[in-house]
Amino acid sequence: MSEARTPVFSVRNLWKVFGPKAERVPGSELAELPAAELRERTGCTAAVRDVSFDVEKGEVFVVMGLSGSGKSTLVRCLTRLIEPTSGTLAIDGEDVLAMDTHRLRELRRHRAAMVFQHFGLLPHRTVLDNVAYGLEIQGLGKAERRAKAAELVEKVGLAGLEDRRPSQLSGGQQQRVGLARALAVDPSVLLFDEPFSALDPLIRREMQDEVVRLHREEGRTMVFITHDLSEALRLGTRIALMRDGGIVQLGTPEEIVGSPADDYVREFVRDVPREQVLTVATAMRPPTAGESESGPALRPRATVSEAIEAVSRSGGPVARVMDDGRLLGVVDHACLLDVVAGTGEGIAAREVTV
Numbered sequence: 514m515s516e517a518r519t520p521v522f523s524v525r526n527l528w529k530v531f532g533p534k535a536e537r538v539p540g541s542e543l544a545e546l547p548a549a550e551l552r553e554r555t556g557c558t559a560a561v562r563d564v565s566f567d568v569e570k571g572e573v574f575v576v577m578g579l580s581g582s583g584k585s586t587l588v589r590c591l592t593r594l595i596e597p598t599s600g601t602l603a604i605d606g607e608d609v610l611a612m613d614t615h616r617l618r619e620l621r622r623h624r625a626a627m628v629f630q631h632f633g634l635l636p637h638r639t640v641l642d643n644v645a646y647g648l649e650i651q652g653l654g655k656a657e658r659r660a661k662a663a664e665l666v667e668k669v670g671l672a673g674l675e676d677r678r679p680s681q682l683s684g685g686q687q688q689r690v691g692l693a694r695a696l697a698v699d700p701s702v703l704l705f706d707e708p709f710s711a712l713d714p715l716i717r718r719e720m721q722d723e724v725v726r727l728h729r730e731e732g733r734t735m736v737f738i739t740h741d742l743s744e745a746l747r748l749g750t751r752i753a754l755m756r757d758g759g760i761v762q763l764g765t766p767e768e769i770v771g772s773p774a775d776d777y778v779r780e781f782v783r784d785v786p787r788e789q790v791l792t793v794a795t796a797m798r799p800p801t802a803g804e805s806e807s808g809p810a811l812r813p814r815a816t817v818s819e820a821i822e823a824v825s826r827s828g829g830p831v832a833r834v835m836d837d838g839r840l841l842g843v844v845d846h847a848c849l850l851d852v853v854a855g856t857g858e859g860i861a862a863r864e865v866t867v
């Protein structure tokens with residue numbers, strides 16, 4: 514595998530079982546038991562069950578699921594804040610389970626920085642010093658770390674508040690300090706544990722925009738835990754949907770909403786406005802004679818909702834899906850309505866390579 518393609522995290526057959534003699538569960542017939550029966554017979558809880566995935570460089574990998582599905586345990590296993598029971602785990606190709614204490618500390622400080630829901634700020638330090646803290650433990654000189662911290666404070670939109678203490682900030686502002694502090698060490702991956710769930714909806718939205726912006730501008734790799742489906746759909750390059758410790762589906766927002774893997778996922782995404790998630794690349798069909806000449810042009814990533822607007826504004830029968838001047842297909846009223854009504858053939862049947 515070439516270096517550019519090495520995943521940031523590579524996780525295979527990972528288990529975390531809490532309880533007495535936990536290591537006897539993975540791979541045995543106990544592993545097949547439903548959660549309640551396993552608990553009854555052994556006193557153990559399988560918080561993470563045989564999970565495998567890669568986190569690719571530059572993606573926002575969302576871990577989503579209801580309370581108790583195993584999200585926090587899984588993400589804490591990635592830096593061994595929780596020790597996995599079995600399986601393999603690598604960061605940038607390096608075996609995390611083989612790391613000694615020193616190397617692990619280095620991993621958590623420099624390579625995989627965590628942003629928590631409870632910001633974990635130092636109450637007696639100013640905003641600037643809280644951000645500089647991560648650099649202090651890295652051994653940077655005072656002037657250098659204050660300059661770098663000031664830059665980051667500005668980046669997360671807190672310029673002017675450098676000298677305040679955390680208690681003098683709103684929840685959203687405190688969360689921005691936490692984010693700036695995590696960014697200060699320039700980690701290869703940022704891990705977010707439900708960072709915005711305590712914030713009110715407007716501030717939460719602002720923070721989500723901040724994550725989208727960071728991702729777009731810096732291509733940061735992020736692992737983001739949430740139990741909120743709309744947050745997952747908004748932020749995720751891919752989403753791992755967890756249930757009872759296992760991943761029931763891993764895919765793009767469009768795949769999860771357009772082709773749910775089973776009834777559980779289908780129920781989970783039932784109320785999602787499909788036209789806002791599914792793209793014209795999914796909805797389109799081949800053009801018939803004459804259709805390639807006119808009609809508004811859309812990018813393949815345009816949502817069905819945007820296509821509906823374009824078609825209705827143009828008054829014509831179709832919109833064309835174009836990529837770099839190349840016609841990929843067209844969408845007409847019927848294709849678009851199929852998506853809204855959920856009566857289409859589904860992504861798998863229709864998928865067109867773009």
Ligand SMILES: Nc1ncnc2c1ncn2[C@@H]1O[C@H](COP(=O)(O)OP(=O)(O)OP(=O)(O)O)[C@@H](O)[C@H]1O
Nearest residue numbers: 531558560578579580581582583584585586587740
């Ligand atoms: N230290 C522990 N000892 C025993 N069981 C635990 C421990 N930590 C977590 N669990 C159990 O593991 C399962 C997964 O918990 P986890 O906190 O990972 O879920 P979660 O999806 O992050 O939930 P939430 O959204 O509520 O934070 C739950 O059944 C939980 O009770």
